Each structure stands twice: as structure tokens, then as C-alpha cells.
Amino acid sequence: MAEPLLDIRGLKTWxxxxxxxxxxxxxxxLSIDRGETLGVVGESGCxxxxxxxxxxxxIDMPPGRFEAGQILWQGRDLIPLxxxxxxxxxAREIAIIFQEPMTSLNPVYTVGDQIAEVIELHQKLSRKxxxxxxxxxxxxxxxxxxxxxxxxxxxxFSGGMRQRVMIAMALSCQPKLLxxxxxxxxxxxxxxxxxLELMQEMKExxxxxxxxxxxxxxxxxxxxxxxxxxxxxxxxEEAPVGALFGDPRHPYTQGLIRxxxxxxxxxxxxxxLESIPGTVPSxxxxxxxxxxxxxxxxxxxxxxxAIPPLKExxxxxxxxxxx
Amino acid sequence: MIPSLLGxxxxxxTVLAMAPGDPFEELATNPAxxxxxxxxxxxxxxLDDPVWTRYxxxxxxxxxxxxxxxxxSRMDVDKLILQRLPVTLIxxxxxxxxxxxxxxxxxxxxxxxxYSLFDQVANTLAFVGFSLPTFFTGLLFILVFxxxxxxxxxxxxxxxxxxxxxxxxxxIKQSIMPVMxxxxxxxxxxxxxxxxxxxxxxxxxYVTTARSKGxxxxxxxxxxxxxxxxxxxxxxxxxxxxxxxGGAIVTxxxxxxxxxxxxxxxxxxxxxxxxxxxxxxxIACLVVFFNLLxxxxxxxLDPRISYR
Numbered sequence: 079m080a081e082p083l084l085d086i087r088g089l090k091t092w093x094x095x096x097x098x099x100x101x102x103x104x105x106x107x108l109s110i111d112r113g114e115t116l117g118v119v120g121e122s123g124c125x126x127x128x129x130x131x132x133x134x135x136x137i138d139m140p141p142g143r144f145e146a147g148q149i150l151w152q153g154r155d156l157i158p159l160x161x162x163x164x165x166x167x168x169a170r171e172i173a174i175i176f177q178e179p180m181t182s183l184n185p186v187y188t189v190g191d192q193i194a195e196v197i198e199l200h201q202k203l204s205r206k207x208x209x210x211x212x213x214x215x216x217x218x219x220x221x222x223x224x225x226x227x228x229x230x231x232x233x234x235f236s237g238g239m240r241q242r243v244m245i246a247m248a249l250s251c252q253p254k255l256l257x258x259x260x261x262x263x264x265x266x267x268x269x270x271x272x273x274l275e276l277m278q279e280m281k282e283x284x285x286x287x288x289x290x291x292x293x294x295x296x297x298x299x300x301x302x303x304x305x306x307x308x309x310x311x312x313x314x315e316e317a318p319v320g321a322l323f324g325d326p327r328h329p330y331t332q333g334l335i336r337x338x339x340x341x342x343x344x345x346x347x348x349x350x351l352e353s354i355p356g357t358v359p360s361x362x363x364x365x366x367x368x369x370x371x372x373x374x375x376x377x378x379x380x381x382x383x384a385i386p387p388l389k390e391x392x393x394x395x396x397x398x399x400x401x
Numbered sequence: 402m403i404p405s406l407l408g409x410x411x412x413x414x415t416v417l418a419m420a421p422g423d424p425f426e427e428l429a430t431n432p433a434x435x436x437x438x439x440x441x442x443x444x445x446x447x448l449d450d451p452v453w454t455r456y457x458x459x460x461x462x463x464x465x466x467x468x469x470x471x472x473x474s475r476m477d478v479d480k481l482i483l484q485r486l487p488v489t490l491i492x493x494x495x496x497x498x499x500x501x502x503x504x505x506x507x508x509x510x511x512x513x514x515x516y517s518l519f520d521q522v523a524n525t526l527a528f529v530g531f532s533l534p535t536f537f538t539g540l541l542f543i544l545v546f547x548x549x550x551x552x553x554x555x556x557x558x559x560x561x562x563x564x565x566x567x568x569x570x571x572x573i574k575q576s577i578m579p580v581m582x583x584x585x586x587x588x589x590x591x592x593x594x595x596x597x598x599x600x601x602x603x604x605x606x607y608v609t610t611a612r613s614k615g616x617x618x619x620x621x622x623x624x625x626x627x628x629x630x631x632x633x634x635x636x637x638x639x640x641x642x643x644x645x646x647g648g649a650i651v652t653x654x655x656x657x658x659x660x661x662x663x664x665x666x667x668x669x670x671x672x673x674x675x676x677x678x679x680x681x682x683x684i685a686c687l688v689v690f691f692n693l694l695x696x697x698x699x700x701x702l703d704p705r706i707s708y709r
Binding site for chain 1: 605606607609610611612613614615616617618625628629702703704705
């Protein structure tokens with residue numbers, strides 16, 4: 079098979095704090111092929127966002143630091159690149175949208191200004207042409223009256239509409255990869271579905287790949303082809319979406335799937351929703367061994383000895399568990 | 402604006418009326434002036450009327466453009482103030498410009514490199530700058546630049562007998578020290594404020610969005626950070642304006658600048674109530690006016706604030 083679009087190998091993004099080194103991302107490997115949607119799931123604080131921001135090098139350094147690993151973008155490692163080189167890749171080849179549409183847009187410029195800024199920069203167009211392009215992009219993401227709305231400020235848009243603006247901005251240079259960092263978490267459910275649908279539509283239209291970061295398993299099941307499950311800065315399971323839901327191998331993944339509310343089963347018999355006891359461990363000097371051991375229902379002595387490596391149990395299905 | 406000015410004038414007038422001191426004290430101690438003359442004079446200027454009638458008199462006169470008559474200088478107060486006001490406005494205006502010119506780049510640079518050597522030096526200097534009162538730095542400047550180095554004159558002269566470029570040069574030369582003393586004092590506290598404001602903004606999501614667009618760091622700062630960071634700075638500048646006027650009064654006294662500050666002090670010393678009243682009122686008007694200006698600048702900086 080051809081080389082993947084994005085290939086992250088053994089990435090370690092650590093943060094230096096007063097209390098010591100926080101290993102937010104600790105040896106993550108994942109890859110995305112052209113036109114694929116990869117889901118990255120896990121609880122809050124497990125390193126999903128840091129992984130996503132590492133790809134575009136949007137991590138503040140210091141305190142952040144790439145301790146090890148490679149981020150291969152079409153075969154070229156992004157880590158040694160300087161800012162000027164990175165700026166040619168940002169937005170033009172890899173675009174990102176964030177969790178909080180309410181705060182992701184600059185309140186003092188019109189949305190048209192902010193979209194046109196990207197177009198102007200990367201497509202070398204005049205301001206006027208870029209503004210026309212911005213209106214076109216707003217139209218594409220189904221914002222009514224785009225020619226008028228380009229002159230509006232972010233506070234004149236609702237949360238869902240702002241996320242549409244963010245998508246329009248991200249797609250304005252037709253990137254090959256869109257990183258969506260929990261794009262629907264801050265929105266209410268009906269809007270969530272609309273935004274996911276919009277992303278799907280845009281993906282088909284532009285043939286780009288999507289790295290969809292979320293903690294909602296339902297979203298993953300609906301939109302992705304392949305899923306990476308992260309826990310405490312590490313990948314614990316990677317599988318095609320069908321295999322992940324049909325045959326989850328890692329106890330953490332099993333727990334995540336069990337914690338999805340299900341209308342068909344809960345009625346009557348067993349109404350209580352299962353949760354995984356405990357919280358994500360501190361990433362500050364984590365204990366040796368499997369990081370999930372403390373919360374795992376199948377824990378055994380060997381689990382606390384060494385970190386289990388990621389091994390392939392079925393084609394395309396990898397698990398980091400000794401079971 | 403109008404109601405606040407009315408309130409200010411009422412308070413000022415009442416306080417001044419209650420203050421001890423009498424412009425005719427000199428006449429009272431002078432044995433050559435008979436008491437009847439003194440009483441006649443007091444009656445003529447309405448000094449024995451109750452406060453509220455005097456206030457109404459003053460207000461009506463003020464609306465008609467009559468600012469009163471200085472007991473000491475024997476001339477109209479408005480002429481007296483108009484003579485002095487431009488100097489003060491120039492000194493305060495240029496010191497504010499200097500303060501902004503220093504504080505903006507230094508504060509922004511310090512914030513983009515927090516805890517760097519530049520940041521620490523800037524912070525230390527800023528701390529020293531606003532810890533030292535203007536009357537101290539003023540005297541220090543005089544000592545160094547006028548007495549030791551003999552570069553600049555330490556007394557501000559209104560009547561310079563030169564023409565053309567020489568005239569302007571002399572004016573600039575004698576303005577440098579008062580402007581610098583005031584400007585650096587203001588600038589020092591502004592530096593710290595700009596720095597913390599920029600640090601607050603630089604962490605926000607939309608700055609990360611801007612970075613993810615691939616526009617260079619420089620443009621991220623100048624376009625997306627500075628404008629947002631300026632909004633609270635405008636508030637501070639407007640709020641500090643009364644302090645600036647206070648500082649200007651002291652500085653004018655030190656450098657003998659013939660502005661309204663020194664007019665205020667000399668008229669206070671000679672119990673020249675109409676002048677004191679008018680000068681404080683003018684200062685109050687200026688403060689109110691600049692706050693209005695700050696509100697207008699808000700609207701321009703931040704589209705979320707609308708006046709419609």
C-alpha cells in the first residue's frame with residue numbers, strides 16, 4: 079500500500095512543569111490514509127488534543143517539548159521544520175478546528191475577514207477576491223445570506239453557526255487533512271448531528287482525510303472507518319470501526335463501549351449505566367506497567383511490571399494488553 | 402456627560418465655599434482700608450450670600466460664558482485659563498503619547514517572551530519607574546541634565562525671545578524634561594499593564610486558531626493579539642487621567658511650567674476662589690471628555706460594544 083498521508087511514529091510530547099515532566103503524549107503511533115476518517119477516542123486528559131496540536135506544532139514550547147518520535151507528513155518529518163516551513167503546511171495542507179466555537183474566532187474581526195485572511199495568504203489573492211472566496215465558503219457550509227453574513231462579527235453567530243464558520247475557514251484552502259478536535263462537544267445534540275453531517279459532506283466533496291477526536295463513542299461509530307483508542311498518553315487499541323465495536327479487546331475499550339447509553343437495552347431491566355471506576359492517572363511520573371491497571375477489572379500482577387506493547391491480534395486490529 | 406459635570410461643579414463649589422480663607426484677608430489686615438469698604442466689596446462680589454445662591458449665580462454666569470473675575474490678577478478667569486491651558490495640554494498630551502510609545506512595544510515584546518532577560522529587565526525598570534514619584538524623578542532629572550550636564554534648561558520660560566526654528570527648538574528643549582518625567586511615570590505602569598493584558602489574550606483559543614492558519618507569528622501578535630489586548634489598556638489610560646493631571650500639577654510646579662497646574666496652586670495659596678473653581682472645573686471637564694473619548698475608542702476596537 080502507498081505511504082500513509084500522516085504517519086505519527088512513537089511521538090512523545092512532554093510538558094515541563096514545576097512538579098516535574100508531564101508525559102501528555104507518551105509514545106503514540108498512528109497513521110491516516112488519504113480520504114480516510116480516523117477516530118481518536120479517550121477520556122478527557124488522555125492526550126488526544128495534545129496529539130492533534132502536535133501535528134501542527136501548535137504546542138507552546140516551552141513548556142512543551144517533543145521528546146521523541148516523528149510526524150511524517152507525506153513522508154516528510156514535520157518536527158525539525160522551522161516556523162516558516164510549518165506555516166506553508168498549516169491551513170494549506172493540514173487544517174484544524176477546535177472544540178470551542180464560541181472562543182475560537184477573534185471577536186474583533188468580521189468572519190469574512192478571518193476567512194479571507196487564510197485565502198489571501200495561501201492562494202495569493204487580493205483582499206477583494208479573498209472576500210468573495212470567503213462568501214463562497216460560507217455558502218458551502220450552508221450559512222444563509224453568505225454575502226451579507228461575511229460582514230458580521232462572531233458574536234452575531236450562534237455556536238453551531240460559528241463552528242460552520244470554523245469549518246469554512248479550515249476548508250478554504252482545500253487541505254488534505256482536517257483535524258477536528260472535539261468539534262461537536264460544545265454544541266447541543268441536534269446541532270452536533272448537523273455539523274457531523276456537514277463534515278461528512280465536505281469530506282466527500284474535497285476528498286480529504288479527517289482525524290476526528292472525540293470522547294463520544296456514538297460519533298465514532300457513525301462517522302469513522304478506523305479508530306484509535308488512547309489512554310493516559312498511550313494508544314491502547316487500534317481497529318477498524320466494526321471490529322472495535324464488535325470485538326473490543328482492551329478492557330478500557332470494553333468499558334468505554336459499555337458506558338454508551340443505549341435506549342433499546344436499558345428500558346425496564348437494567349437501567350443503570352455502567353461507568354469505568356476511577357479517573358485517568360496523573361501523567362506526572364506515571365507508574366510502571368499498564369497505565370489502566372489501577373482501574374482494570376481483569377488486573378493481574380504482571381500488569382504492573384511492564385507496559386504491554388501494542389500487538390496485532392487480527393489484521394488491522396492492535397491491542398496493548400497482555401490478555 | 403452634562404449631568405455629571407453639573408454634579409461635579411456643585412460638589413466643587415460647595416467644598417470651596419466651606420474651605421477656610423478669604424480673598425480679602427489682605428485688606429482686612431491692612432489698617433488703611435476701613436471696614437465699610439471691605440463690607441461693600443464683599444457685598445459686591447456676593448460673598449455673604451448663602452452657598453446655593455452663589456452657586457446659582459456662578460452657574461448662570463458660566464452658561465453665559467462668564468467665568469468670573471480673578472481677585473488677585475484682576476483679570477477675567479477665562480483669559481487667565483486660556484493663557485495657561487495650551488501649555489498643560491501640550492505637556493500632558495505629549496507625555497501620554499510618549500507613555501504609549503514606550504509601553505506598547507515594550508509590553509508586547511515582554512509578553513511574547515515571558516521570563517526572558519528582556520522581560521525581566523523591562524519589568525524591573527517599570528517597577529522602578531512607577532515606584533518613584535514624579536517630584537523625585539523631576540528633581541533627579543534637573544540635577545543630572547541641567548546642573549551636571551547642562552544640556553537642558555530647568556526653568557520653563559513662556560517668553561522666549563527668538564524667532565523661527567530657534568523658537569520651536571527652545572520650546573522643545575524646555576519641554577523635554579517635564580514631558581519625559583510624566584511620560585515615563587505613566588509608561589512604567591502601562592508597560593506592566595500591557596504585558597499582563599497581552600499575556601491574557603495570547604493564551605486564548607482564537608490566537609491558536611490564528612496560528613493554525615499559517616500566518617506568521619509577527620502578524621498573529623500584531624493583528625490578533627494587540628487589538629484585543631488594547632481594550633483593557635484604554636480603560637486604564639482613561640481611568641488614570643485624573644492621576645496624570647495630579648502628576649502634571651506637581652511637575653509643572655517643579656519645572657515652573659506656566660500651565661494650569663501652577664495656576665491652580667498659586668491661586669489656592671492666595672485664596673483666589675474663582676480661579677480655583679474654574680481650574681478644577683476645567684480639569685474635571687477634561688477628564689470627562691477623555692473618558693468619553695475612551696468610550697468611542699472602545700467602540701472602534703471592539704465591535705461587540707455598540708452605541709446604537
